[in-house]
Amino acid sequence: MEIKARMPGQIVDIKVKTGDAVQVKSILGTVEAMKMAQPVPCPAAGTVKEILVNVGDKVKAGQVMFVVE
DSSP states (O other), X not given: OEEEOSSOEEEEEEOOOTTOEEOTTOEEEEEEETTEXXXXXXXXXXXXXXXXXXXXXXXXXXOEEEEEO
């Protein structure tokens, strides 16, 4: 499952590592958009397979940030 950015912003925190087990609603990271911190929740339980962003990266709406299987 691909977790995508809901809106454009900047990655300010990543709370998981590749291989981490995550639960529904686990926070994967935080995107700052319009001067507000927006947590990125995981929609399903699984394992983090890929992290496609780094702290400081700018993301566009719809950009894939995490892959969870």
